[in-house]
Amino acid sequence: MQEEQHITSVPIEDTYDENQIQVLEGLEAVRKRPGMYIGSTSSRGLHHLVYEIVDNSIDEALAGFCSRILVEIEEDNSITVTDNGRGIPTGIHPKMGISTVEVVFTQLHAGGKFGGGGYKVSGGLHGVGASVVNALSEYLEVEIKNGEHIFYQKYERGQGVGSLKQIGETTETGTKVHFKPDGEIFKEGLVYDYDVLRRRLREQAFLNAGINITLVDKRTNAPEDKKMVELKYDGGIREFVEYLNRNKEVIHEDVIYVNSVREDSEAEVAMQYNDGYNEMIMSFANNINTTEGGTHETGFKSALTKVINDYARKTGMLKEADANLKGEDCREGLSCVISVKVTEAQFEGQTKTKLGNSEIRTIVEKMVNEKLGEFFEENPTIAKIVVDKAMTASRAREAAKRARESTRRKSALESSSLPGKLADCSDRDNTYTEIYIVEGDSAGGSAKQGRDRRFQAILPLWGKMLNVEKARIDKIYGNDKLTPVITALGAGIGDEFDLNKLRYGKVVIMADADVDGAHIRTLLLTFFFRYMRPLIEDGHVYIAQPPLYKISRGKIEKYAYTDQELQDILTEMGDGRTPSVQRYKGLGEMNPSQLWDTTMNPDTRIMLRVDLEDAQQADETFTILMGDKVEPRRKFIEERGTSVINLDI
Incomplete structure (x- = not known):
């Protein structure tokens, strides 16, 4: 009411005119x-x-x-x-x-x-x-x-x-x-x-x-x-690609490098395939990391697809009746660095995340068409390895398409397409709603009883989850541990992922504060990063922070989220009767009201938002933690295991 009175009685000196236009000069x-x-x-x-x-x-x-x-x-x-x-x-x-x-x-x-x-x-x-x-x-x-x-x-x-x-x-x-x-x-x-x-x-x-x-x-x-x-790297972007692949198994030893120099511009591409299923393309214009790509990246992708298809047709690896390989097939397992240097670079805004020079697409496309084509002709063994990988990826993509269509038909026949274990919320506004993905039925039961049903949904997970770092997309569709997550979120996965269809504004991973809980969090984060990356990029993924300890003395109850906080509370309680300290081994040990008060109540909870600061670093981290190589993982844990509190991706 006071606000309405203020609005309807604007004093004359508050009139909006030229005197209110402020010009900020210089710095x-x-x-x-x-x-x-x-x-x-x-x-x-x-x-x-x-x-x-x-x-x-x-x-x-x-x-x-x-x-x-x-x-x-x-x-x-x-x-x-x-x-x-x-x-x-x-x-x-x-x-x-x-x-x-x-x-x-x-x-x-x-x-x-x-x-x-x-x-x-x-x-x-x-x-x-x-x-x-x-x-x-x-x-x-x-x-x-x-x-x-x-x-x-x-x-x-x-x-x-x-x-x-x-x-x-x-x-x-x-x-x-x-x-x-x-x-x-x-x-x-x-x-x-x-x-x-x-x-x-x-x-x-x-x-x-x-x-x-x-x-x-x-x-x-x-x-x-x-x-x-x-x-100092005398090999330039060749060494960059070797660095990107250093924790992966490469399928051809030498990095492929092509470049082109013109009077007013220079373009170079270094690339090497590994036995993984994810692509890592890093593009730069005048040393600026163009994280949103642009014309140089478009030109490269178009030419790469054409060169691989042309070679596959010419050598008979693709038969006349076979469909062409798609771009994503040709880029599976690719680590690539594209660098262009131009006199008049046109970026989108001061943040410079996307290159707009139309002539650069032509330069990169022509360079890759000619020089990568020559490389394949001169190195048929490597060319065959690359084409074989693309063809395997194509078959997996077709299998994934069939599995996806089968899943859709199955969902259409069921009375409800949402997972049976999902306890949905009543609100449908995804700027307000949130889903808790909870480890285990016991914790899920407490969360369902303790939540605010208007805007909080609960999805319990159970059993061993698929490590997507070691699986193609065709293995993900129909997986009984991941399908409920995909269905509940409602936005699809991979190239079909659509953030506009996301059913919940906050996706909260809530797992125990132990080794098993950490594993569940890493598996889910790997899945989101590989197949729902915009979910992380747009800040929709959170990690719940349940307390480690409950400290009681008489009617006083306090919660500690770290060992240091426990010591601070014990010191604060001072002399007198020794407080009782309960160490929570899992979420299931908390009753619904405790779980609400400590972990789910927006007014009192602590949650960490997962931010994607550096895609290259995130790719490297997931490769180390969830990939096949043991030595890099052992080294990573030795170096960081004792100091990691929050994992920034």
Whole structure:
């Protein structure tokens, strides 16, 4: 009622007119809306600051003037990036009337990447990198060597502290940038993750053959094996593909590599097949990871399918009456890196996740058609292995299609197409509803009784679940452990998966906090990642966090979710009668009201959302945990088993 009164009595000074239109000038706009420039102010955005500065050094390498980049995580989680490029120009800018260094660090859309001849190829297309990092830093210092003098300037929250100064003499060239992210912006924390930075820098080293990138962690708590890593790959993206396949069984030894160079562009593709059933295609344009693909990826896929079909027809492996192999058949088990470098890259938005240059499709398609076709002619043994795998995949796809149609017919004949063990909710609005996939009938019974029936559905799982990492899609349809999950969610799987048909907005995995529970969670996450990936990408998958302990003294009851929390509660209870501590071995030990209070009540529960930060890392993790190779899994568990609390995918 108060809100209605406020709306109907707007005072005259609150009139909406030209006086209310605010113009944010320069870096003020970046500080006001940082997410528009770096995606978010979470950990992802924090690390993005490093990428922006490193990308500037990489651009110097692309131009042929930089061979070494040093990235240092300082003790206070500030960052120093040093390169041996040409150094930012230090003269007075003819238009702005201030030093060019200050222009680069304080003006949006200022840089040498707009056709002025400074860079032929660049990832930093929009010219906002250095200035955005400066705007979002508590302080930033830049030191430049131009072969004669050393220059220095400092900024605080984007504003220059004094002008550019000459502080010494040198015969070297290069740029050093030292910055401390601003705690006023990054409120979730300012701690850098060594592994995240290492993954990104390794990627850049693969994409730029021969460049030396070194990462050093100067923090005192850094483990010895993570103090420093030197990344240099003379084999470029060939070595990248070998790295992607290092935990997999490859079906041909040598990586296939093709490239094409034109006056204003360059394209290269490296590829190798493994005995798995999933494809991993990573595409890049001017060193930017185009996670949503684009014209270069489309051109590659089209040409690959054509080359394999043409070879299969020519050699008689495909008979005249046989249908052509489809694209997904030809890509089963493929690990591939596509890298293009163009003068005028057209990306979709500042996030640069999809390439739009139409001419690149033609260049990549022509290159793969001609050069992969030649490779197959010259290497018939490898060609036959590839075609055989595609034909096996085709037969499995047809079998999956028959199984899918059979499942649909069966569902249509039944009175209800939903699984018998599903306790559905009454609400149908998937922005509100959630389904708990629960391990075992005992826990399922408690969850069914304790839930809010309006918006919470319960699906108990039982028996041994299929490891989809070791199975083709034809084995998934009709599987009595996975079919109930597929049917309950209602969105299909694989290429037919449609997020718009999802029946529940939250898909919550609720399993015991023991080894068996961890196995169930990993199996389900593997299934979602391989066959329902948008479910994870759009943030619909959650992990329930049931308590480990119940602490009681008299009428006081408290729950602890970690060993440390248990100790804190015991300390808080202090002296007096010793509290009773119950260790929950499984969800079934909790009665319905306890399960609701601790794990299912939206007001009190703790849930972890599963985020897909890095598809390559996720692919690698699932391959290690659920694949055939024992040694990588043993090493993974030895290195991380004692420290893993939450698994970020």
